[in-house]
Amino acid sequence: MIPSERRDFIYRYVHEYQLASIAVLAELMNVSHMTVRRDIRQLEEEGKVISVSGGVRLSDALRQELAYQEKAQLHHRQKRAIGQYAASIVEDGQVIYLDAGTTTFEIARHLAERFNLTVVTNDFSIIEHLMNRPQLSLFHTGGRVDQRNFSCVGSCAAMLLQTLNIDVAFISSSSWDLEHGISTPYEEKVALKQTLLEVARRKVLVSDSSKYGKYGMFRVCHLAALDDIICDAALPPDTQQQLMERGVRLHNINVTNK
DSSP: OOHHHHHHHHHHHHHHHSEEEHHHHHHHHTOOHHHHHHHHHHHHHTTSEEEETTEEEEOSBOOOOOOHHHHTTSOHHHHHHHHHHHHHTOOTTOEEEEOSSHHHHHHHHHHTTOOSEEEEESBHHHHHHHTTOTTEEEEEOOOEEEGGGTEEESHHHHHHHTTOOEEEEEEOOSOEETTTEEEESOGGGHHHHHHHHHHEEEEEEEOOGGGBTOBOSEEEEOGGGOSEEEEETTSOHHHHHHHHHTTOEEEEEOOOOO
16 A cells, blocks of 8 residues: 555554454554554644544544545445434425435435335435336435535535525434534535535434534534434433433434444
């Protein structure tokens, strides 16, 4: 691997496992411990990771999201379970919004055989998956194309949402916690998500627990602005209690090994 490929590998690895030892990384990449330490130092200077004794962990301050293809490879079981549960709360005849993301794609998979639904999304992968389902009514927001995430962002996409009444909005996020709420490292995502919060009757965050405790530079909203959070059951118990105290319905999904 060239240095940039090694650093990408390390960043993906700590996204999946939260913590990585220098010894394991060196073995996986077939390089020396010194090489791994140099790569970690570079990632740390970029604000992406934090060195710990004998290894590295993901920084709480999220500077950059993984590309769509890389995110799709992480936490499969959690995303499938969350997607299945989220689809189960959708009622016939509703207008729903699926935010761009690999977890919301799992919702789309479970809605593909449903009837009498209108699906609005800014995600090209979701639209492609549902395109040959004539029983569904589909809308894409349009807007500036974010090639890295296969979606549209920005004010033009938000303008379409301003003309709609959404029954249920399923919102994705790569970073959220009690202090910072939903946040993102990308300014162009904020207007779309905030408009969605204004036009949706029910606002539902769908995110696995690996995203909790991270925060980006740009705040979208406090968690109290949400109606529901659908997450796997690995959230800390004190966090679960505080969420319920703030009036948010927390749906803990047990994830099997199947």
